[in-house]
Amino acid sequence: MKDTSPFTPGSPVPPDLFVGREDYVRTIRGYLKDTASGRQENIFLAGDRGIGKSSLARYIRRLAAKDLNILPIHVFLGGVNDLDELVRRIFEEILKESSNQSWFSKVKENFGNYIESVDLFGISLQFNPPKEKIESLTLHFPEAIMKLLNDTRDENKGILIILDDINGLSKAPEFAHWYKSFVDYAATHYDSFPVCIMLIGVPELRDSLSEHQQSLLRIFHVINIERLRDLEVESFFKKAFSTVNIQIDTQALELMRYYSSGLPIMMQEIGDATYRKDSDAHIDKEDAFRGIHSAATVIGEKYLSPKVYRTIRSKPYRSILRKMGQKGIDTRFNRKEISEVLNAEEIRVFDNFLRKMKELGIIVNDIEEGRGHYKYINALYPVYISMESLAYQNKGERIK
DSSP states (O other), X not given: OOOOOSOOTTSOOOGGGOOOOXXXXXXXXXXXXXXXXXXXXXXXXXXXXXXXXXXXXXXXHHHHXXXXXXXXXXXXXXXXXXXXXXXXXXXXXXXXXXXXXXXXXXXXXXXXXXXXXXXXXGOOEEXXXXXXXXXXXXXXXXXXXXXXXXXXXXXXXOEEEEEEOOHHHHTOHHHHHHHHHHHHHHHHHOSOOOEEEEEEEOTHHHHHXXXXXXXXXXXXXEEEOOOOOHHHHHHHHHHHHHTTTOEEOHHHHHHHHHHHTXXXXXXXXXXXXXXXXXXXXXXXXXXXXXXXXXXXHHHHHHHSOHHHHHHHTSHHHHHHHHHHHTTOSOSEEEHHHHHTTOOHHHHHHHHHHHHHHHHXXXXXXXXXXXXXXXXXXXXXXXXXXHHHHHHHHHHOOOOO
């Protein structure tokens, strides 16, 4: 019976399998050292979907606790667009992170009788204060955080608050104004405020925040996460497979690296699918092909919206997409190059195809390159299309 898969699709990579990102880690470590010395820091960790932002944040969280003696909390905010809920979740995570520490009794005193012990699904506690209490914490957030810092000063040099998936909050003007007020208040009222807040989101969210509060972005250190390099991708696969005593051939490794395209989300899905297709603890080229074919379907269903997924796989556009995929994985393409490989019937519907792709938000005009040039909105799209094309070429599988 096979061991548990070393891959974790849909979740941040475990710190033990974390590879690359040395420059980012070094930069953020520097900001955290400044935090430990008493300086407030604000970081915006930006990157496209699937680029590995949460995995990097998870690694930074462990670094902050182990190496810098900073209390780290990681708050996931999917679907949250309300300030009070944001603040409630922050303090709930602080309580959870403190529950097994010597200073928990001090922290607990600040929250009265609003902590509930819950055994369901392994959750040890919940923070459920009445409306007026949470409103007060939201209004006096800097003071509440400072009280926490004073209570744990002997044990912690500061606190790192990671706010992940801020899509909903970025659209709320209240969040931008609240955040700017919080930063300004702390800067003008405290000589030492050892707090680092890291916002995580796609680059476009910075534009949303700027529209609500033009001066807000000036306070952030912006770190844009790029794709992993080829050697880093290969290192990840080797390390992951070695944990379950599986060997991988060079050709298989190169194939998996190419179709991962430096995107951690693709690495996880391709790695997991290939692991499950292997039957002899030795990944060869055929195993990699079968894993990539399997992963293509999973990726399409999980990461493309249903409408986009149906359209991409619809009969009128299947042959066009297959030929586009044969051009390789590139986030940009031009109409002329694609037209040269299309037959008469495909050319007849090609303009409608491009129009539909634009309506769905899959592609946009590439203004930098000029007329007839396009680029994909999300790096997942060209990778998925290329993977589906590979499936058709090698096994005659059709995009159904």
